[in-house]
Amino acid sequence: MGIAEDLMNKIKGLLLLTAILVTAACAPEVGSEAWCKAMSEKPKGDWTANELSDYTKSCVFK
Structure with missing residues (x-):
């Protein structure tokens, strides 16, 4: 794996983590x-x- 490819994989990982957060x-x-x-x-x-359980507890049976 080249340096550029390794860097791109790290950038993709950071973007994915950012999107999740x-x-x-x-x-x-x-x-x-x-x-x-x-x-x-x-x-x-x-x-x-x-x-479903949380909805029933929180939204139906308040």
Whole structure:
């Protein structure tokens, strides 16, 4: 592997890490009004078991 190729792989890794951190930082807190609204707009077939449980506890049975 050349130096340029190694550098490109490191840059790609940093960009991926940055994208993950930005996405996680922008997500509303589980149980908040914003989260409940976002979940109600998300297709029910795409929900995980944890999301269903959290939604039921936080948004249905307040």
